[in-house]
Amino acid sequence: MSGALLPVFQPAPMVFEHGEGAWLTTTDGERYLDFGAGIAVNALGYSHPHIMSALERQGRKLWHLSNVYRIPEGERLAERLTAASFADLVSFANSGAEANECAIKVARRYQHTRGQLERWRIITFKGAFHGRTLATMAASGNSKYLEGFGPVVDGFDQCPLGDINAVREKAGRETAAIMIEPIQGEGGVRVACPTFLRQLRDFCDELGLLLIFDEVQCGMGRTGHLFAHQEIGVAPDIMTLAKGLGGGFPVGACLATESAGSAMTPGAHGSTFGGNPLAVAVANSVLDIVEDEAFLAEIRRKSILAHAALVSAAQQFPELIADVRGHGLMLGVRTALPAQRIVEVLRIHGKVLTIPASDNVVRILPPLTVTDEEIRLFSERFHLSLRQLAVSAVKET
Numbered sequence: 001m002s003g004a005l006l007p008v009f010q011p012a013p014m015v016f017e018h019g020e021g022a023w024l025t026t027t028d029g030e031r032y033l034d035f036g037a038g039i040a041v042n043a044l045g046y047s048h049p050h051i052m053s054a055l056e057r058q059g060r061k062l063w064h065l066s067n068v069y070r071i072p073e074g075e076r077l078a079e080r081l082t083a084a085s086f087a088d089l090v091s092f093a094n095s096g097a098e099a100n101e102c103a104i105k106v107a108r109r110y111q112h113t114r115g116q117l118e119r120w121r122i123i124t125f126k127g128a129f130h131g132r133t134l135a136t137m138a139a140s141g142n143s144k145y146l147e148g149f150g151p152v153v154d155g156f157d158q159c160p161l162g163d164i165n166a167v168r169e170k171a172g173r174e175t176a177a178i179m180i181e182p183i184q185g186e187g188g189v190r191v192a193c194p195t196f197l198r199q200l201r202d203f204c205d206e207l208g209l210l211l212i213f214d215e216v217q218c219g220m221g222r223t224g225h226l227f228a229h230q231e232i233g234v235a236p237d238i239m240t241l242a243k244g245l246g247g248g249f250p251v252g253a254c255l256a257t258e259s260a261g262s263a264m265t266p267g268a269h270g271s272t273f274g275g276n277p278l279a280v281a282v283a284n285s286v287l288d289i290v291e292d293e294a295f296l297a298e299i300r301r302k303s304i305l306a307h308a309a310l311v312s313a314a315q316q317f318p319e320l321i322a323d324v325r326g327h328g329l330m331l332g333v334r335t336a337l338p339a340q341r342i343v344e345v346l347r348i349h350g351k352v353l354t355i356p357a358s359d360n361v362v363r364i365l366p367p368l369t370v371t372d373e374e375i376r377l378f379s380e381r382f383h384l385s386l387r388q389l390a391v392s393a394v395k396e397t
């Protein structure tokens with residue numbers, strides 16, 4: 001890796017040159033089956049013709065305008081996202097962290113506008129990941145990420161995931177909102193229990209708090225529903241999106257109800273690049289495919305195949321795999337070894353790409369367009385790689 005890069009990443013050694021569907025090809029012509037999809041970003045895989053043509057078409061017209069001018073494709077995207085969800089209003093951003101910053105601002109501003117000036121704190125959950133800006137790091141509350149960056153941004157209180165009594169205890173007269181990922185991604189594919197989400201909704205209604213769902217990773221079809229919470233029937237007041245939204249083009253969004261969002265008046269928020277014509281043209285083309293009910297049903301069907309493959313591996317290698325978790329095509333296995341070790345064996349031995357997460361979890365996030373045959377191939381390579389690992393573990397002892 002070039003020494004000219006800030007040494008915050010430790011990338012794998014191979015260099016990819018192009019991709020197609022669920023496959024990535026290195027400069028040496030080696031092909032890898034990508035079940036990480038750029039951390040759930042490449043929702044439609046690589047080189048999808050529909051989104052490529054949207055990018056090319058818009059690329060010849062206008063890339064950037066600034067929000068000083070109307071962007072019809074952005075208005076159309078906002079209308080489509082609100083039509084498909086609980087929301088009435090949308091603000092575009094360039095990333096998940098930025099979308100979450102907007103959500104935090106909307107929640108605080110909402111309480112402020114209602115005269116609840118003391119309500120500005122937000123309850124978040126252990127294992128959460130909301131981004132790497134100063135505020136979203138504080139919201140995530142992971143000491144590993146916070147150390148050495150000065151005083152932690154104030155205003156976030158953490159509770160254990162799933163513990164409604166802890167939330168009741170933690171909530172005070174300063175609480176403005178509760179923020180949660182319906183499925184934690186970085187935290188280790190931890191699915192919030194539907195009952196818990198319902199309890200949070202009721203609690204928010206009881207106290208006049210806003211409920212924020214961070215669907216940056218689990219949204220945009222990942223669970224086989226356009227938005228993860230729709231399956232449960234618990235709607236938030238604010239929701240953030242990013243990763244899959246642009247299918248690889250950087251774009252994020254913060255969606256809000258009329259009541260929550262209308263506290264944001266002209267000048268209250270903004271972004272130079274957020275929702276520029278190129279970004280929204282691509283996001284509209286992603287949505288063309290992902291919002292189709294038949295496409296979502298296919299994701300749910302394929303999820304069963306992928307899940308079964310992981311369960312079968314867990315049964316065969318109980319000493320390596322402790323647990324299969326997740327929902328839709330956002331799956332994970334908890335391992336007895338550091339997740340990175342499994343990810344490396346899969347990559348080197350199986351030519352399969354996966355993504356490590358906290359809690360010793362290996363994330364399985366194929367593109368939503370993955371085929372049955374690719375899931376079968378993944379299963380085969382996953383089993384073979386684990387066998388390799390089991391054999392070498394025996395040799396080591």
Ligand SMILES: *Cc1c(COP(=O)(O)O)cnc(C)c1O
Binds near residue numbers: 215217218
């Ligand atoms: C990735 C992620 C973020 C941060 O997104 P960035 O685009 O990296 O800023 C926020 N929330 C969740 C749930 C994520 O998975």
